[in-house]
Amino acid sequence: MKDVITIGEAMVVFNPVKTGPLKFVPSFDRNIGGAELNVMLGCSRLGLSTGWISSLGDDEFGTFIQNFARGEGVDVSEVKRTEDYPTSLNFKEIREDGSGKTFYYRSQTPTRALRKEELNEDYIKNSRVLHVTGIFPALHEGAKEYMKEAVAIAKQNGVTVALDPNIRLKLWSKEEARDTLKDFLPEVDILLSGKEEMELIFETKDEKEMFARAERFGIKDIIIKDGSNGASGRRGGDRHHEDSRPPQKVVDTVGAGDGFDAGYLYGYLQGWDLGKCLRFANTIGSMVVSVVGDNEGLPYLSEVQEALGEKEMIER
Ligand code: KDG
Numbered sequence: 001m002k003d004v005i006t007i008g009e010a011m012v013v014f015n016p017v018k019t020g021p022l023k024f025v026p027s028f029d030r031n032i033g034g035a036e037l038n039v040m041l042g043c044s045r046l047g048l049s050t051g052w053i054s055s056l057g058d059d060e061f062g063t064f065i066q067n068f069a070r071g072e073g074v075d076v077s078e079v080k081r082t083e084d085y086p087t088s089l090n091f092k093e094i095r096e097d098g099s100g101k102t103f104y105y106r107s108q109t110p111t112r113a114l115r116k117e118e119l120n121e122d123y124i125k126n127s128r129v130l131h132v133t134g135i136f137p138a139l140h141e142g143a144k145e146y147m148k149e150a151v152a153i154a155k156q157n158g159v160t161v162a163l164d165p166n167i168r169l170k171l172w173s174k175e176e177a178r179d180t181l182k183d184f185l186p187e188v189d190i191l192l193s194g195k196e197e198m199e200l201i202f203e204t205k206d207e208k209e210m211f212a213r214a215e216r217f218g219i220k221d222i223i224i225k226d227g228s229n230g231a232s233g234r235r236g237g238d239r240h241h242e243d244s245r246p247p248q249k250v251v252d253t254v255g256a257g258d259g260f261d262a263g264y265l266y267g268y269l270q271g272w273d274l275g276k277c278l279r280f281a282n283t284i285g286s287m288v289v290s291v292v293g294d295n296e297g298l299p300y301l302s303e304v305q306e307a308l309g310e311k312e313m314i315e316r
Contacts, residue, residue: 002075002127003048004265007150008036008136009111010054010069011088011104012061013294015252022093022103032068033090033294035133035166035258042262042284042298044073048269051075051123053150055110057087062110078123082113098250098289104170109139116142116149129190129265130154131162134197137180138171144180151187160268162190164261165197174200185217190268192261195226207232221268223278225260227253231282235274242278245307247286252293259288259298283307 014028040050052074056062058081065087070076088106124130130150137144154161163184167177178201185191191214199205202213207224211234214222223233230243263284267277283304291297305311 010034038258
């Protein structure tokens with residue numbers, strides 16, 4: 001039995017060695033990214049058992065990503081390799097304040113080789129949470145169908161479904177994103193969404209109204225992440241806002257939301273109350289932004305406990 005599994009594409013991420021417009025960046029560090037895999041890496045570092053359903057090119061970069069995920073303790077037995085499509089790439093531009101842009105080279109994504117008829121039902125049945133995002137269904141029609149099938153299997157078998165909309169407007173339009181994500185919402189148990197994404201999906205800027213509209217879909221945990229303003233959540237009658245923890249330094253904001261998701265899912269699986277889940281998740285988000293890379297800043301459990309003052313930090 002796995003604690004959390006996911007479906008998603010991972011890419012080789014090229015992080016610029018200096019800030020500023022990409023056209024003036026002379027060289028890059030080769031890393032790995034992909035929102036869904038990032039969440040699994042985060043969960044794995046916290047001590048959860050994790051698994052990743054995906055497809056990678058049968059090439060050097062595919063092997064690099066698969067080995068990396070395996071080395072981090074993520075089960076990769078459901079990761080296919082295909083000769084038909086190359087492993088995707090993603091170049092990042094980072095500005096002085098840590099914000100940035102992403103340039104994808106993923107139109108020939110190897111996830112095109114995935115077939116919904118080949119989904120391993122037992123793999124999904126034997127997990128406690130299936131975490132999905134809005135990136136995967138934005139890749140191509142087949143991916144959308146694949147995710148629908150996986151979510152249906154999860155629901156039929158009492159597996160908790162968590163969704164992070166992760167709307168990437170370089171991959172689809174606002175209308176497509178809204179319509180597709182709304183189709184998924186009736187199946188979702190935990191919604192982990194950025195505030196701007198809530199605005200886009202529910203077509204309101206009023207937070208109370210966002211919660212109310214999400215509740216109509218029967219979602220049990222509704223979480224709104226609002227960066228440095230913290231996060232708010234509702235779980236049944238429980239409502240909570242948790243301020244963010246000021247990060248040591250902001251150098252790269254990419255991956256903070258994934259770190260938050262990993263922390264929230266960890267707390268959820270421990271049976272923690274809403275406030276404790278939000279505090280823990282916020283702490284991880286603030287740790288991720290202090291490190292360059294999509295997942296390099298994801299902490300181990302003891303590091304979060306030290307940051308929360310629950311464990312003494314011994315440096316030397
Ligand atoms: O959330 C971080 C991700 O956005 C990043 O790792 C790359 O998956 C990615 C994407 O599609 O942007």
